[in-house]
Amino acid sequence: MLKNRSLVSISDLSEDDVNNVFLKADEMLGYINNSKKINIMNSKILATLFYEPSTRTRLSFESAMHRLGGSVISMADSKTASVSKGETLADTIRIVESYSDIIVIRHPLEGAALLASKFSSKPIINAGDGSGEHPTQTLVDLYTIRKELGDINDKTITIIGDLKYGRTVHSLLMALIRYNVKINLISPENLRLPDYVYNELKNKLNITISSNLEKYIDSTDVLYVTRIQKERFTDKNEYSKLIGSYKITLKEVDKMKDNSIIMHPLPRIDEISPKVDITDKAKYFKQASYGIPIRMALISMIVGD
Amino acid sequence: MLKNRSLVSISDLSEDDVNNVFLKADEMLGYINNSKKINIMNSKILATLFYEPSTRTRLSFESAMHRLGGSVISMADSKTASVSKGETLADTIRIVESYSDIIVIRHPLEGAALLASKFSSKPIINAGDGSGEHPTQTLVDLYTIRKELGDINDKTITIIGDLKYGRTVHSLLMALIRYNVKINLISPENLRLPDYVYNELKNKLNITISSNLEKYIDSTDVLYVTRIQKERFTDKNEYSKLIGSYKITLKEVDKMKDNSIIMHPLPRIDEISPKVDITDKAKYFKQASYGIPIRMALISMIVGD
Amino acid sequence: MLKNRSLVSISDLSEDDVNNVFLKADEMLGYINNSKKINIMNSKILATLFYEPSTRTRLSFESAMHRLGGSVISMADSKTASVSKGETLADTIRIVESYSDIIVIRHPLEGAALLASKFSSKPIINAGDGSGEHPTQTLVDLYTIRKELGDINDKTITIIGDLKYGRTVHSLLMALIRYNVKINLISPENLRLPDYVYNELKNKLNITISSNLEKYIDSTDVLYVTRIQKERFTDKNEYSKLIGSYKITLKEVDKMKDNSIIMHPLPRIDEISPKVDITDKAKYFKQASYGIPIRMALISMIVGD
Numbered sequence: 071m072l073k074n075r076s077l078v079s080i081s082d083l084s085e086d087d088v089n090n091v092f093l094k095a096d097e098m099l100g101y102i103n104n105s106k107k108i109n110i111m112n113s114k115i116l117a118t119l120f121y122e123p124s125t126r127t128r129l130s131f132e133s134a135m136h137r138l139g140g141s142v143i144s145m146a147d148s149k150t151a152s153v154s155k156g157e158t159l160a161d162t163i164r165i166v167e168s169y170s171d172i173i174v175i176r177h178p179l180e181g182a183a184l185l186a187s188k189f190s191s192k193p194i195i196n197a198g199d200g201s202g203e204h205p206t207q208t209l210v211d212l213y214t215i216r217k218e219l220g221d222i223n224d225k226t227i228t229i230i231g232d233l234k235y236g237r238t239v240h241s242l243l244m245a246l247i248r249y250n251v252k253i254n255l256i257s258p259e260n261l262r263l264p265d266y267v268y269n270e271l272k273n274k275l276n277i278t279i280s281s282n283l284e285k286y287i288d289s290t291d292v293l294y295v296t297r298i299q300k301e302r303f304t305d306k307n308e309y310s311k312l313i314g315s316y317k318i319t320l321k322e323v324d325k326m327k328d329n330s331i332i333m334h335p336l337p338r339i340d341e342i343s344p345k346v347d348i349t350d351k352a353k354y355f356k357q358a359s360y361g362i363p364i365r366m367a368l369i370s371m372i373v374g375d
Numbered sequence: 376m377l378k379n380r381s382l383v384s385i386s387d388l389s390e391d392d393v394n395n396v397f398l399k400a401d402e403m404l405g406y407i408n409n410s411k412k413i414n415i416m417n418s419k420i421l422a423t424l425f426y427e428p429s430t431r432t433r434l435s436f437e438s439a440m441h442r443l444g445g446s447v448i449s450m451a452d453s454k455t456a457s458v459s460k461g462e463t464l465a466d467t468i469r470i471v472e473s474y475s476d477i478i479v480i481r482h483p484l485e486g487a488a489l490l491a492s493k494f495s496s497k498p499i500i501n502a503g504d505g506s507g508e509h510p511t512q513t514l515v516d517l518y519t520i521r522k523e524l525g526d527i528n529d530k531t532i533t534i535i536g537d538l539k540y541g542r543t544v545h546s547l548l549m550a551l552i553r554y555n556v557k558i559n560l561i562s563p564e565n566l567r568l569p570d571y572v573y574n575e576l577k578n579k580l581n582i583t584i585s586s587n588l589e590k591y592i593d594s595t596d597v598l599y600v601t602r603i604q605k606e607r608f609t610d611k612n613e614y615s616k617l618i619g620s621y622k623i624t625l626k627e628v629d630k631m632k633d634n635s636i637i638m639h640p641l642p643r644i645d646e647i648s649p650k651v652d653i654t655d656k657a658k659y660f661k662q663a664s665y666g667i668p669i670r671m672a673l674i675s676m677i678v679g680d
Numbered sequence: 681m682l683k684n685r686s687l688v689s690i691s692d693l694s695e696d697d698v699n700n701v702f703l704k705a706d707e708m709l710g711y712i713n714n715s716k717k718i719n720i721m722n723s724k725i726l727a728t729l730f731y732e733p734s735t736r737t738r739l740s741f742e743s744a745m746h747r748l749g750g751s752v753i754s755m756a757d758s759k760t761a762s763v764s765k766g767e768t769l770a771d772t773i774r775i776v777e778s779y780s781d782i783i784v785i786r787h788p789l790e791g792a793a794l795l796a797s798k799f800s801s802k803p804i805i806n807a808g809d810g811s812g813e814h815p816t817q818t819l820v821d822l823y824t825i826r827k828e829l830g831d832i833n834d835k836t837i838t839i840i841g842d843l844k845y846g847r848t849v850h851s852l853l854m855a856l857i858r859y860n861v862k863i864n865l866i867s868p869e870n871l872r873l874p875d876y877v878y879n880e881l882k883n884k885l886n887i888t889i890s891s892n893l894e895k896y897i898d899s900t901d902v903l904y905v906t907r908i909q910k911e912r913f914t915d916k917n918e919y920s921k922l923i924g925s926y927k928i929t930l931k932e933v934d935k936m937k938d939n940s941i942i943m944h945p946l947p948r949i950d951e952i953s954p955k956v957d958i959t960d961k962a963k964y965f966k967q968a969s970y971g972i973p974i975r976m977a978l979i980s981m982i983v984g985d
Contacts, residue, residue, distance in 0.1 A: 136446035168969030359473030664778030
């Protein structure tokens with residue numbers, strides 16, 4: 071049962087919890103597709119506290135709450151906040167909890183959501199805390215595989231791009247431990263998974279590490295592409311070279327097997343050619359759209375009656 | 376029928392479409408004046424995507440959606456958006472369309488709304504695209520004339536101010552082609568209508584061009600005043616001189632005939648003396664208020680059941 | 681009756697008005713505590729116009745409106761507003777009044793809310809106008825004392841901190857004239873109550889002025905702590921010394937009598953040790969939470985049917 075619980079880390083959820091969220095998301099998807107009105111959240115308020123901008127994530131939570139019939143109050147930008155007067159996060163949370171029924175927090179510092187959950191009597195959802203976690207993104211990722219391929223088990227998942235700094239990838243890998251999957255990690259050498267993440271995973275997941283996508287692409291069920299963050303590179307030439315060798319184009323798509331899919335947490339910059347968008351393998355916009363039923367499911371399970 | 380259609384340009388609407396919007400706006404005005412609750416948009420979400428600030432326009436769309444019983448998600452400022460990570464407009468639209476039922480977009484670049492409508496499976500309303508169009512403003516302008524003077528036909532409409540850069544004026548003139556009107560265009564020589572606009576209109580509209588308001592003011596039914604944009608002038612003295620000779624004061628109002636009206640798309644800076652506000656000719660705040668029934672009409676016709 | 685009236689200054693309210701607001705707030709608190717849905721504001725729109733950032737105040741008004749079943753449109757930041765094009769406040773108000781049923785305004789200039797109320801046909805609530813007033817904060821302060829101590833009369837209220845610049849303190853003192861209270865004002869000499877405020881109050885309130893809290897703490901019922909604004913000090917050493925001698929710690933709490941309480945308008949910086957938070961005297965977060973029933977009461981009395 072998720073009732074009144076905070077969601078700080080994907081590991082807060084048992085296997086049963088995750089399955090229940092997926093079943094509830096299926097139900098929500100039904101409502102969305104039939105434009106059916108649901109008023110589960112009538113009179114309830116969701117607060118979005120974003121200490122760093124993330125329009126997509128904020129809007130997806132707000133849309134989910136509105137679809138449930140609830141209301142939203144929003145701090146979209148901490149620069150217009152009391153924060154600038156020097157207020158601590160703990161104080162802000164203890165005030166905002168009296169204005170709302172559930173709080174979604176995004177913060178540049180790892181651990182911020184956990185701290186918030188300690189001080190709040192209302193449930194907290196972590197919408198990303200620096201290099202920490204972003205558990206609802208991970209649920210969306212798992213749900214997308216399940217919806218598009220029927221099951222997460224027995225799949226080969228190839229993750230390509232920036233594996234060093236990508237919070238999304240670390241959380242997804244932690245969550246995949248529970249499933250019987252084969253993992254290929256493809257990245258330039260200097261953007262490989264950090265040792266502390268790899269050591270945690272190596273005995274629990276079947277992982278292959280490589281710099282070469284070609285070798286693995288035809289056996290891949292899920293090609294999970296991540297953004298290589300330009301801002302990490304001081305040498306722009308190096309960035310251009312890199313992005314060139316890891317870009318997914320129609321050439322790569324042609325090598326992929328039937329029923330395989332391409333995912334991306336978005337925003338995408340140059341990692342996937344726009345020509346790929348119209349192929350039936352491109353599922354990244356579908357993936358983004360699953361953010362709504364997943365977040366509707368979570369909110370309704372946490373604060374619904 | 377406007378059902379599920381985008382509104383990018385005023386020319387997307389047939390004469391019948393425009394008349395139907397006006398009839399629906401009349402109905403909405405009735406609801407507003409009686410504070411009657413209408414729940415047409417129950418469970419529907421409008422997204423406002425503003426890539427440049429325009430509080431008035433954004434708030435008027437959001438107010439219209441709320442009056443219809445719907446919900447709103449909002450990106451009020453692109454600086455707090457994924458845009459800053461380099462995401463393309465096409466990608467942003469394909470994500471936001473899964474969060475909402477209709478998208479209102481404001482963008483500094485001409486053609487942005489058209490591009491958005493090509494990529495979106497949900498209807499797009501153009502709320503201004505650079506030097507391009509702002510079709511709902513044009514509908515509000517036409518509706519104001521119709522409400523305040525009974526009819527648009529057989530009127531003399533004198534437009535004064537910045538006719539060179541004023542997007543509002545160009546759209547209004549294009550829309551007036553369909554009516555039997557006499558147009559006087561009054562501006563300093565260096566702010567006259569651009570040739571490409573004039574050439575498009577000269578055979579379809581009865582247009583007189585002049586630098587002198589005095590000659591035309593007593594035959595005018597609608598005096599449409601526009602803002603002379605200070606930021607266009609490098610020489611501040613030149614601006615002051617100009618604004619001085621085109622300012623509407625009580626002296627000008629006295630020369631206007633009975634039942635004539637003064638309009639302005641607002642914001643107003645120095646073009647109309649505040650003393651004019653209390654005269655019965657001043658209709659610019661009324662005009663702004665008509666933004667609500669017009670936008671309610673459009674939204675309900677586009678996404679209503 | 682508050683119906684359709686603006687609230688610019690706490691002195692706009694008679695003693696009866698204040699009592700009626702408190703009774704209505706009690707009713708609202710009952711709804712909140714039972715998560716009972718109230719749809720008094722169905723189809724009504726509250727506009728928040730914030731010309732300077734104040735997330736807490738804005739969110740509390742918006743939360744109150746949502747709890748009443750109403751909708752909200754919001755200008756959270758004047759930098760993204762028509763204001764930046766040079767529009768006057770009077771013009772903005774005359775436009776926004778046609779988008780909404782009640783307007784909450786925050787402005788850096790004293791008198792802005794009064795000006796807005798003169799031009800608006802819809803009720804205005806002042807949410808702080810520079811060094812002027814913030815009447816809903818004052819109502820929240822009075823309501824907190826009444827709820828936590830049963831009555832405002834016959835209490836000793838010790839106010840400590842920045843009494844010179846603190847708008848909150850000036851408004852609270854003006855409001856306390858109506859009650860039989862004893863006031864101690866504790867501050868460093870250079871942050872004492874300005875003469876023009878003191879002269880207004882000295883014959884109407886029983887006031888003692890001191891720099892020494894110790895002498896008054898054991899007879900205090902309400903210790904009202906305010907923030908000493910760091911930004912007022914050019915010499916940071918002086919600030920540190922000051923804050924050191926006026927900080928409330930467990931040592932001070934120990935000297936306070938039974939049933940006495942500590943209040944603070946928040947945000948708090950260094951004035952109260954976090955260790956005080958868990959004592960039963962700490963009521964500042966409770967005080968913040970009373971912002972919701974008080975604002976629900978006001979909105980419903982002003983624009984409810």
